[in-house]
Amino acid sequence: MKTILVTGGAGFIGSNFVKYQLNTHTDDIIVNLDALTYAGNLENLADVEENPNYVFVKGDIADKAFVDALFSEYNFDYVVNFAAESHVDRSIENPEIFVKTNILGTQILLNAAKNAWQTGKDDLGYPTYKEDVKYLQVSTDEVYGALGKTGMFTETTPITPNSPYSASKASADLLVRAYGNTFKFPMNITRCSNNYGPNQFPEKLIPLMIANVIDLKELPIYGDGMQVRDWLHVKDHCSGIDTVLRHGRLNEVYNIGGNNEKANIQIVDLIIENVKKRLEEGAYPDIKTDYTKISDDLKIHVEDRLGHDRRYAIDNTKITTELGWEPSYTFEEGIVETIDWYLSHQDWVAQVKSGGYQEYYEKMYSKKK
Numbered sequence: 001m002k003t004i005l006v007t008g009g010a011g012f013i014g015s016n017f018v019k020y021q022l023n024t025h026t027d028d029i030i031v032n033l034d035a036l037t038y039a040g041n042l043e044n045l046a047d048v049e050e051n052p053n054y055v056f057v058k059g060d061i062a063d064k065a066f067v068d069a070l071f072s073e074y075n076f077d078y079v080v081n082f083a084a085e086s087h088v089d090r091s092i093e094n095p096e097i098f099v100k101t102n103i104l105g106t107q108i109l110l111n112a113a114k115n116a117w118q119t120g121k122d123d124l125g126y127p128t129y130k131e132d133v134k135y136l137q138v139s140t141d142e143v144y145g146a147l148g149k150t151g152m153f154t155e156t157t158p159i160t161p162n163s164p165y166s167a168s169k170a171s172a173d174l175l176v177r178a179y180g181n182t183f184k185f186p187m188n189i190t191r192c193s194n195n196y197g198p199n200q201f202p203e204k205l206i207p208l209m210i211a212n213v214i215d216l217k218e219l220p221i222y223g224d225g226m227q228v229r230d231w232l233h234v235k236d237h238c239s240g241i242d243t244v245l246r247h248g249r250l251n252e253v254y255n256i257g258g259n260n261e262k263a264n265i266q267i268v269d270l271i272i273e274n275v276k277k278r279l280e281e282g283a284y285p286d287i288k289t290d291y292t293k294i295s296d297d298l299k300i301h302v303e304d305r306l307g308h309d310r311r312y313a314i315d316n317t318k319i320t321t322e323l324g325w326e327p328s329y330t331f332e333e334g335i336v337e338t339i340d341w342y343l344s345h346q347d348w349v350a351q352v353k354s355g356g357y358q359e360y361y362e363k364m365y366s367k368k369k
């Protein structure tokens with residue numbers, strides 16, 4: 001039985017991970033620490049809130065006194081750090097909070113875990129730790145920067161982040177590496193490609209485009225739309241993190257990806273086609289959209305993202321050959337299932353789009369046209 005601190009567990013990937021853990025490791029206790037920023041949503045966890053093995057704690061990973069107190073209250077075996085500001089466009093508008101949460105927050109967690117787990121020192125002065133403890137940092141493929149037309153990111157590709165978001169994630173990733181080296185701190189780092197699936201906040205490409213098609217709103221494609229991302233279903237990301245957490249060699253970095261490169265424009269076309277098809281079939285009678293108006297004409301090309309990375313592609317050889325992890329979804333089935341999830345969870349979409357979302361959308365997109 002393990003007690004696992006999951007930070008950022010009310011967000012997109014974190015909430016999927018909390019549910020994955022509670023379903024697959026039924027004896028483990030999950031403590032979910034989340035600040036409930038605009039991206040955190042307890043609705044994502046409604047299915048598990050009564051589970052006796054699940055505890056929610058509201059708090060900020062960058063609040064040292066609070067984090068230290070939490071480590072005194074619980075004997076954590078594992079820490080999985082998802083908590084972050086995660087949206088590139090927001091990091092271009094307001095980088096400061098990215099530095100605070102993503103870098104300082106990570107350092108505070110690292111130190112709290114190191115203090116809680118340290119048992120003494122070895123002959124050379126390095127800390128020694130309790131057995132079977134581990135800190136896992138959920139990093140991103142964006143730390144590697146951008147690729148040209150060919151090549152893939154491996155775990156040894158140099159770290160060359162291009163946006164304030166990816167620079168903050170790279171800084172956190174390097175701090176974790178440094179703790180592994182300087183303090184022999186037991187850690188793993190995972191670097192995953194773009195996720196899609198249920199509960200993703202509709203500021204990100206796939207849920208934003210699905211929501212706009214349903215609302216017959218313009219579909220804002222940045223620049224020429226030929227930027228390439230490597231898509232992985234969120235449930236496969238969760239199983240990949242779990243595999244590294246329980247079986248990864250200490251102090252190793254593992255890429256996670258599904259070999260599934262798509263240009264943004266292809267994604268938008270797939271969404272147009274599949275939302276229209278499902279509504280035409282009458283699968284969602286409560287959705288009153290006039291589906292005859294769903295067409296390519298909704299697409300508009302808008303001003304490009306500043307410093308926009310052209311292509312990402314993950315080489316997943318290490319995790320597949322060394323740990324035997326494989327993605328379970330093909331993109332073709334995953335995207336249709338995801339579109340169905342959004343069509344059948346219009347209440348969830350309406351709830352997350354209330355609050356500050358409309359203001360964000362107007363501010364972000366009115367200036368891009």
Ligand code: NAD
Binds near residue numbers: 105169191
């Ligand atoms: P998200 O924005 O949906 O969720 C982030 C969560 O962190 C939210 O619940 C938010 O309330 C919480 N949070 C933010 N600041 C906090 C703070 N100071 N203290 C405590 N909680 C805080 O993000 P996501 O898409 O689920 O990404 C989760 C992690 O995975 C991030 O670290 C991100 O960098 C990484 N990642 C994301 C992707 C992707 O495609 N989405 C891919 C690779 C890696």
Ligand code: DAU
Binds near residue numbers: 088140193205221228
């Ligand atoms: O690669 C992993 C990263 O993937 C994660 O680390 C980030 O947390 C996550 O947000 C994601 O970053 P991206 O910038 O790749 O995701 P986003 O959904 O914002 O954009 C995907 C692509 O779509 C990107 O090339 C920009 C483009 N785009 C995005 C939006 C929101 C558009 O063309 N129009 C849009 O309105």
